[in-house]
Amino acid sequence: MTPIYDSQNQFYKSPYGAVPAGTPVTFRICVPLSQGCQSPRFFYKRDGSDVFAAIPMQHQETTAHDVVFSISFTPPHAGLYFYYFDLYVDYQKLFRGSLGQAVLTKEQGEAYQLTVYEPDFKTPDGLKGGVMYQIFPDRFCESAPRTSMPFNDRVYRIDKKGEPYFYPTETGGFLNMDYYGGDLEGIRSKLSYLSGLGVTAVYLNPIFEAHSNHRYNTADYMKIDPLLGTEKDFQRLCRDASALGIHIILDGVFSHTGSDSIYFNREQRYPQPGAYQDPENRYRPWYDFSAQYACGYRSWWGFDTLPEVNENDFSYRQFICGKDGVIDHWLRLGASGFRLDVADELPDDFIEEIRRAVKRNGPDKFLLGEVWEDATNKWSYGTRRTYLLGKGLDSVMNYPFRSAILNFVKGGSGLAAADCIARICENYPAPALHTLMNFLSTHDTVRAITEIAGESCEGHDRYWQSKRRLTPEQYEYGIRRMALSYGMLYTLPGIPCIYYGDEIAMQGYKDPFNRAYFDWDSTEQRLRRVVRQLARLREHCRALWDGRFTVLDATQTTLHYSRHNDSDTAECFINCGDTHVHAFMLGRFVTIPPLHFAVCTSTAKKIELFCAE
Secondary structure, three states, X not given: OOOOOEOOOOOOEEOOOOEXXXXXXXXXXXXXXXXXXXXXXXXXXXXXXXXXXXXXXXXXXXXXXXXXXXXXXXXXXXXXXXXXXXXXXXXXXXXXXXXXXEEEEOOOOOOEEEEEEOOOOOOOHHHXXXXXXXXXXXXXXXXXXXXXXXXXXXXXXXXXXXXXXXXXXXXXXXXXXXXXXXXXXXXXXXXXXXXXXXXXXXXXXXXXXXXXXXXXXXXXXXXXXXXXXXXXXXXXXXXXXXXXXXXXXXXXXXXXXXXXXXXXXXXXXXXXXXXXXXXXXXXXXXXXXXOOOXXXXXXXXXXXXXXXXXXXXXXXXXXXXXXXXXXXXXXHOOOOEEEEOOHHHOOHHHHHHHHHHHHOOOOOOEEEEOOOOOOOOOEEOOEEOOOOOOOOOOEEEOXXXXXXXXXXXXXXXXXHHHHHHHHHHHHOOHHHHOOOEEEOOOOOOOOHHHHHHOOXXXXXXXXXXXXXXXXXXXXXXXXXXXXXXXXXXXXXXXXXXXXXXXXXXXXOOOXXXXXXXXXXXXXXXXXXXXXXXXXXXXXHOOHHHHOEEEEEEEOOOEEEEEXXXXXXXXXXXXXXXXXOEEEEEOOEEEEEOOOEEEEEEOOOOOEEEEOOO
16 A cells, blocks of 8 residues: 655655755655545744744645645755644644654644754765774783782782672772773784774773773873873774774763862872862863752762863863864874763763864764764753754764664564664764664673573662573573674664674673673684674675665564665565565575574675574
């Protein structure tokens, strides 16, 4: 049956998806003759307006079954536009339904979103088609055993297979002071391993001096943490990585510092007074001191060890974004970009200033943001965010894809997964869409195999999560579905990212159990084999670099989609069920066994099957 409207079909909406400002967009609806529709209206409003404007649609043609109406609409400015159609017959309207197909209703529904971005929005081409790898620096690889620690309050972990400490200390806090000794030289020693996985970019969790193992409480933005190495070690890492075609992306934590820092210095670790002690200190304007705060100053989510900075302070912005500032310093030393921690908590104009600082070091430099929801329509702190419209971030961490993939392989509906993925593809500007960081795990989530096969940890404390492991049966269940998940991850729009250790099926619930030391003795090869195959597939199929995503079919247990551009097409089929499925892929019938992922490309003209065997 012909849909009345389908936002994902270019007959009904052209061009597809988000568009640059000033681009004419054609909308068509096909109204059944039985509706008696003669004068439908296109209703739209720009984000921020309370009122929809109405534009009459023009009759285009009448077929044996439908009347086709159309309208051309040119959004003049970057921003979000919302729209729906009114048939002007018995109060019937068209709102968004599953996979973009319209729902005909007399009730209020969900308006369609049209994302309009800056015409000059571009993102680094060198990242597209590649593979990213995320490293938690202390837990990846130690170049040599330690004989001493740079600060006497750090606990060195000789037992690399030991679980990260989590239990309360004598002062009642959770211990984040245990260090396994991972360092930059250790990462450099494993570059050939990463290259063998097909990795072309490495995202490092914070490496600047800080006094916890996660290093999100920055102590000095201009210094490498001494346990990790030196600036020369960093330069060598970037140089040798570049020789293998690997970019190094750093974590920028610019919403707060540590209380134990050269800027705040509450703990008086540093010889010179900081903002905490001295009202006249040059760093004092970076922070908000007031009796209204429990600890006397504004802090990140109430943690008194993480004083928030005032991102609107001129001296702070100059320190981060100005000439020879933090951004310039690390990009000149060899970094290829930054990931912005808690991007939702940074003002949009600050992110835009960071972008200008990043891009003046080269258009190939990358700016990624941590956003957990749809980044085009995100509200935070009472305002609609504009950081993905071309003046701010290049792209974002793609948590919606993670949810869609893992929910599907755990037994959720293929149709629900398809709709979640299609929404992101429709809403995101193409430059951002094709540089998304797609992943199954991060340092902030439960490890993927534990999420897939283990019991939920919601409502359970760290003592329950500690040392909890999958049974052999659960592990095999998880491995098979991890392989399916990677099949999707590597073939959806964006850049697939492996969280260190996921390729050997490392387990773990929430922080700190998802941050164990990499098991270099692991003999688990099944997932490594799958991601190597998928990396080769991405390298040779350009449709997976920037091709459009189209859902071809979706059921409870299967999902069939294509990626296609002007030169290539890839069709992908995932079978999460327990029976064989027959499919028609690029002109041939294919049988896909249970728990297999199938890909057929127009260039290779063969079916490739991926599974954890």
